[in-house]
Amino acid sequence: MQKLSRLYWPVLVTPKNAVTKPVEALSKSQKLMTELGLLKPASNGTFQIMPIGQRSLDKLCHLVNEAMFRVEGQKMSLPILTSTTLWKKSGRLQGDITEFFMLRDRHDKSFLLSPTHEEAITSMLAATAPISHKQLPLRLYQIGPKFRDELKARFGLMRAKEFLMKDMYSFDRNDLEARETYELVNESYLRLFKQLEVPFEKVEACTGMMGGKLSHEYHYISPAGEDNLLHCQDCNYAFNEEVSQVKTKVTCVKCQSSNVRQVKGMEVAHTFLLGDRYSKVFNATYLDTDGKPKTLIMGCYGIGISRILAASLEVLSNEQELKWPTILAPYDACVIGPKQGSKEAAQGEKIEQQMLHELDILCGKDVLHDDRKYLTIGKRLMEAKRMGYPLIIVIGSKSCEEVPKIEIHINGKPMDLDLNSSLLEIREYLQQKTNLIQL
């Protein structure tokens, strides 16, 4: 259990009559996250993540780890500093490189702050004693900071210069098996995005600078999105507008139907079937059943961890109040007891303690106790609602009735219930959360 009085929660306090000058266009989520103490801007495009935001991010990392475990993903770490030599070899330092952060060390060697790790992992495998066909498929992943020197960093964690990503790399014996891995990982992404409850669309996308044969993006659907997604209502094919050669009229690139639904999307994940794009360059091979080396066939699979946090809040929240995906709520429950010195204080605090005791067993570290008893219940309830805690439990004046009542808000829906009925409702909510986790 966390006492709110001890939580570092730097909400922005704007004086009532303050004239705020319009700064750069903020997205709704960036505005809410900054105002409500989840996030603070450091430099342009980099952010400090406050404890409440961090809790949510950590939960997402845990969920992603579980998803990767289910597809036999093995966790590892590659350095952030990547020698530019590797990127010269792959050809990805040709053309526009202004989005890369680069530096030279004291020996004048040149490094990238990696935006992605195809070169690093492929050259690593190539330098290892040959992999046997028996070890394949091989799926390696990491979760760590990535870097991109955006021309226009914007919308907070949506498009930051330093961001948290999960990146997985798969290695298979041939195109067929690589395709099987590709389908398997995409299925695990579908499950993950269902667990996260935010409406999403999976679309075919361009392979772009990554290269390869096939690629899909996962988008959260939002007017704030920067991508145009098209979904053919006739053949059910969904694609990013960029896939289409014809930019003037909206038709399905598969069946040419013009019965196409258009939505805006925010990209939160991307999968690539890379083929031998990197393994050929770096000569990454395995020993086949005949004892001869063959080129590994690759895929890569990104999830924008910090971006999912921002994008979820962008889609689910309204202008005033945060709303969280069940699994990512920083705390499941917020408990608000009577104001000190109020007439219900004595009786109410007994029930408050009882409730805290029960919740400690049910939710453990996921309980936040708003112990700022110098504030009115109304003030604290308003703040808890703005923070979007899924369970808000208020012990107020009705706790002094003959049958003491607790005011319990579940996902915004208020009810007056006695202690036992409250606990039943809370248990039901937690069961739904468990169902999502075990989906």
Next chain:
Amino acid sequence: MQKLSRLYWPVLVTPKNAVTKPVEALSKSQKLMTELGLLKPASNGTFQIMPIGQRSLDKLCHLVNEAMFRVEGQKMSLPILTSTTLWKKSGRLQGDITEFFMLRDRHDKSFLLSPTHEEAITSMLAATAPISHKQLPLRLYQIGPKFRDELKARFGLMRAKEFLMKDMYSFDRNDLEARETYELVNESYLRLFKQLEVPFEKVEACTGMMGGKLSHEYHYISPAGEDNLLHCQDCNYAFNEEVSQVKTKVTCVKCQSSNVRQVKGMEVAHTFLLGDRYSKVFNATYLDTDGKPKTLIMGCYGIGISRILAASLEVLSNEQELKWPTILAPYDACVIGPKQGSKEAAQGEKIEQQMLHELDILCGKDVLHDDRKYLTIGKRLMEAKRMGYPLIIVIGSKSCEEVPKIEIHINGKPMDLDLNSSLLEIREYLQQKTNLIQL
């Protein structure tokens, strides 16, 4: 449960008659970690951490999170990219800056890859709406990559250019309370290092470039250490040699006794009582009971996460075999069944399945099944011993006796036991592990 045949475990295979040219001096742990597939060198001073090493690191991060939770540490994240403006303000960009990695972004703004975050967090607090005295003490921490452009990176993760650290920053109302926080965090460090079971020494140290009033280091004791630690046998004062003004003779700086024990140490953690070294520069204040702003008094507390992994193995292992701190073992148990086609295969595999079933319940993901049945038991046992798995469970020829026996090695000690007795021993080992976690 993890099948070993599916684990990415790139052991170095050196041909028997290979003439290895002597490269840079490797430490024992670096040699073992590289040979045994825990670690691979990327560039000079940066490393790729393989799945087995990653498991151990993740366990250590979990343990550190728990330790920080016990002292009310709140987890957050600060960006790796830190504006040099902040470091100019604190004065830490004067003098020798060759150890800093620095870069300029596309707008020619200059950044450090942060080796530490005093400037970043202090300026963050200064820019926040004033903190109330009621919110103090405040303890914020993060776990993330840190950077130092070492002149001579060496000994693998012991002195790498990119490394994983936990850094906590504390904020108090005055020197007295800051000192209380300092003692509290140091107590939590003592507990943590007891949990990790590696012989260590806590010594007073110089504050160095960090500044401040008081500082202690935690060292793992090892001939491979680079620091000289002195422990007075008369007054029990322990200090890093660097604290002493007199470099020629060894005497206690407290009581001048020459009855001083000398050992070599590898620094794995460092605590600093910073006073107002940073809060004054950045004007980081809180509102005191009288409503007036007062300067925050700070401490900072580092733990070298990736260094602890290497240093633990350096101290505990011998030249041939890894030995792990109980809590950090990448897997608790390794199970080796009969070779395929051997006369004990049929009967043995039944017992192997039974054992795996029981272990799955007891250890879950911490079981490694060496399912490479094309290898002899002897070969697989030798490898498991080199890897230092605390529980090695061999189902071999004795599994065909009238009362089937299992060969079980607990921390290197072999026993022949029936299934039930084996499980009793395994449970006892796991209970000891639980005791350490709950210490």
